Amino acid sequence: MPRKRNKENMPLPVRWQFTHGAYYYRVPPGLERLWDGKKRFRLGKTLPEAYREWANRIGSLDSARNVGELLNRYALEVIPTKANTTQTLNLQALKKLRVTFGSWPLHAIEPHHIYTYADSRTKTVKSADGTVKREKAYTAALHEIEVLSHAFTKAVEWGYIKRHPFAHEVRLKSKQPRDRYVEDWEISECLAIEPKRKLGGVRAVQAYIRVKALTGLSRGDLLRLEPDEHFLEDGIHVQRHKTKNSTGKRTLYIWNDDLRAAVAEAQAARPVATSRWLFCTRKGECYVKDHGRAGGWESLWADFMARVMAETKVTIPFGEHDIRAKAASDAETLEQARALLSHADSRTTQRIYRRKAERVNPLKKPG
Template sequence: MGRQRTTNKDLPRGMALKDGRYYHVTTVAPRVWTPLGRDRAKALLLWARLEGGLPDRSIKTFEAIAQRYEAEVVPTKARRTQVDNLKELERLRAVFGRMQIDAIKPHHVRGYMDKRGEQAKARANREKALLSHVFNKAREWGYTDATNPCQGVKGFKETGRDRYVSDEEFRAVWEQADQTLRDAMDLALLTGQRPADVLKIKREDLRDGALWIVQNKTKAKRAIEITGELAALVDRIGARPRERLSAWLIQDDDGKPLGTFALRSRFDKARRAAGVAFQFRDIRAKAATDTGDLAHSQKLLGHRNRDMTEHYVRMRLGERVAPLR
C-alpha cells in the first residue's frame, strides 16, 4: 500500500504536483512521471484519460464531457460507429476542448461547419451530429441547462450514392479477385448484406436450411434461405481445401478471417486491375435492384419500410415510366 499524502491531499491517486507542474505518476516500479502541464483543470482531464476514469464533475469543459461520453456512450454503439465517433471526437476536441460547455454557441458551430466543410462536407455533418448528441448528454447529466447550440444550424446538403453496378462490372472485378474476396463478393450479392455483416458470418450461422444474420447497424434479424445460387456458394466455400478451418465463413486458406481493412485493400487492388470504379458497399444496392421485386428487396436488406427501399432502388436505376403513347 502506498504512503499517505502529506501535501496536495486534494489530488487523486497517481497525480502529483512538483515545482508548479502536474504529473501523472505510475504507482508501481519503475515509476513513470508523465507531465500534465501547469493548468490544474487541464491536468485533471489528462490524468483521467491516462487512468481510464472520469474527470471531476465540477469541470464543465467540452473535453471533460467528451471523456465521459467516450467512456459511457461510445461503447454502446456498433463497432464501426465507435471507430467513427472516436475520430470525430478528436476533431471536436481540437476546437471546443477547452471551452466551457455553456460557452459554445450557434455561431461557433456555424464557424466550425464552414471551416470543416471546405474539406469534407459530409464529415462536417457527422461531426455536428455528434456534437449535438454530446451536448444533449451534457444536459441529461446536469452539466448545463443551456439550449443545444446545434439547434437551427443547417448542415450541408448531401447527395446519396446512386451507383448501379452492372453484371459486366461486377464480373470484371470478380475475375481479378483472389478466392477469398470472390467468396465475399458473391455472398454480399446473394444476401444483400452490408460489408461488416458479410465478414462476421460464422459457419454456425448456417443452420436449419438458412443463414441467420443480426445486422450490426439496425439489429434487424434475417434468416436467408440457403437455396439456389446461395446453396451452391456455401457448398463451394465448404469444399475448398484448407490448411486450417476456422469458425468464419469468409476466411483465407490459413484460417484467418477477412477483416475490414484487408477487404478494402484487396477490393481496391482488384477494381484497379479491372479498370472499374465502384465500392464494395455498392454490391448491396445491386442486390436490391436486381431482385426486381421491392417487397423482396425490403425483406432481404432489412429496411424498416418500403419507401426506403423504393428510394434506394430509384436512385440507382431511375423510376420506370410509360411513354406518352
C-alpha cells in the first residue's frame, strides 16, 4: 500500500513534493535517464518555475483520466500564456481545486457540485488577538470555479469530453462592484501634501495620480511605462500587459498640455534620472517584479494614503483602482471611457468603472 502523502504535498500533481524550499519530482523507477539520472529531480523554487521545467521535460498530455490530470495539462499549456500575476493566482486556485476534485472522473462533475463547492469554501483568518478561525471564502471560490470552468472548456477543445459539465447552468452571485467615486477635491487634497523628499516618495505618487487620472491606465501598465519606447511624437503608445497574449489591444493616448505636464512631473520626480522607467525605485529599477507583483509600490501607496487620511480632509480612503474608475466616470461617453481603459467590451466599463450617478432631466409639468 503506497505511503500517504504529506499535507503540504496534497494539492500538487502526482509524484511532486515540496521540500527544503523547492518543488521536486519523484522520478518513476526506470525513467531516471530522462531526468538527468536522478531519482528526485528539482523542478524549481516557485510553482511557475516548476511547471515550466516540467512542461519542458514531459511535453503535453494526450489524455486525462480525471480532473487532476486535466488541471495538469491546463497548468502546462494554458497558464504560462497568461500574465505573471494571473499565473500565480491560477496556480493557487489549482491547489484548492485538486484537493476537492483532483481524483474525480471528468464526467462526474455536475452543476450542483459547483454550488456546494462555492458554499463550503472557507479560509483561515487570524484575528488581532491571535485567535484563528475559519470563515466563508466565497470570492475565492468564484475565482477557483472560473479557473475550473476554463479548464473544462479546454477539455472540450482537447477532445477529453464532448460537452462542458456546467457551463451556462450555474448562476453564482458575483461580488458587487465598488461604487467609491473619488471627487475632484479629494484629488486636490492628495496633490497638496508636502513631500518630505525632493525625489521619489510623495512626489512620485502625486505624479502617478496625475497621469492615472488623465489616462485611466492600470497599475501594471503605468509602472511599466518606458519613455524611450512608449513616448512618441503623437502620444503615449501602450499595449496592455494583461491582454498582450490574447487580444493584443493597443491604445494611443494623444498628447495634450495636461498629459505632457503630468509626465514631465513624473520624470522630474524620479529618484534616478537616467532610469528607463517613468516610475522607478531608488535603484532605478521597475517596481513590477518578474512574478508580476509590485510590493514596493504597494507599500509606497499605503504610506501615502496614511498621510492623506491624517493630514487632509479626505475621510474615506481610496485605492489606485478607484482613480482608474474616476477616469472612466469622468469621460463624457461610455465609448470614450471604454477606449480610455482599453476594454474590449463596454459592459465591463459600465458595470465596474462608471461610478457617477446617471444624470437625467425631469419630465415637464403636464398641461
